[in-house]
Amino acid sequence: MSQRHQKNFIPAIQLSNGSLTTFIDEEGYVFIGNFRDLLGSSEGTFFLDVVVSRFGPCIDLASHASLLAPFTCGVIKQALFSINDNNASRSDGYTFLSLKKSWDIIGSDSCHAIRDLFVSGKLLKQINHFIIALIPKFANVTSNFKPISCCNVVYKVISKIPFTSLVVAFAGIISPLQNAFLGGRVMADNIHIIQELLLLY
The missing domain is CATH 1.10.10 (Arc Repressor Mutant, subunit A)
Incomplete structure (x- = not known):
């Protein structure tokens, strides 16, 4: 068994009750349930308040x-x-x-x-x-996996x-002070500015 395959191999997973299982069918149900929970609930959601959205910048x-x-x-x-x-x-x-x-x-x-x-x-x-491939974040883990989706x-x-x-x-509505969502802008720039300001006090 290659080192990479050995590292990514999942020998067992931890169930919600804390016990371990090695049955592939049972593991599949656990993984599907986990992703179903991540995708949200079937309950109704709140509608967007149009009045609130009008106060912000518009394209x-x-x-x-x-x-x-x-x-x-x-x-x-x-x-x-x-x-x-x-x-x-x-x-x-x-x-x-x-x-x-x-x-x-x-x-x-x-x-x-x-x-x-x-x-x-x-x-x-x-x-x-x-x-969706589940990669263990650490060697020999039973409950901590990193999902990688391949489309x-x-x-x-x-x-x-x-x-x-x-x-x-x-680009026209995001503030020039916001550096997280646009290409060519780096969040680290804001961090450096704050650090320089703090040094002056």
């Missing part, structure tokens, strides 16, 4: 129009080509590099399928599919497209 009309505009093939291609080639292969077995290399062949069909998704709001089950290439590209548009739209 301008041009940004609003750009968010509502249909995505062009150029935007879809840019989203794909902005993803690192060296990322691990996805759950469908493809890498981003393989999709980029075959773009001249499949680009038109890919653009049509992705644009259709944003118009219809329907996503194929084959695309909306994840593999397919198309899903990753689909999720990147609106994110890129939102970053541009939000």
Whole structure:
């Protein structure tokens, strides 16, 4: 058994009552229950208070129009080509590099399928599919795992497209003092400023 496989091997897991189990079926139910709890409850949620939201900054009309505009093939291609080639292969077995290399062949069909998704709001089950791997945070643990989700290439590209548009739209409403949500800004800058100010007192 390789060292990496040995480190990531889960020999047993701890149940909610504190006992350990090595039965794969039982382990599966525990993991599914854990993620179901993380995703929230079936109880009703509070609605957004529209009056409260009006007090904050709002995006301008041009940004609003750009968010509502249909995505062009150029935007879809840019989203794909902005993803690192060296990322691990996805759950469908493809890498981003393989999709980029075959773009001249499949680009038109890919653009049509992705644009259709944003118009219809329907996503194929084959695309909306994840593999979740649980990696032990420490050696020989029974209850402390780090989940890593692996989606397919198309899903990753689909999720990147609106994110890129939102970053541009939000650039005008996020305070220049806020460094956590925009590219080119680093939270450490604020920490250094505070440290310099504290040294003066």
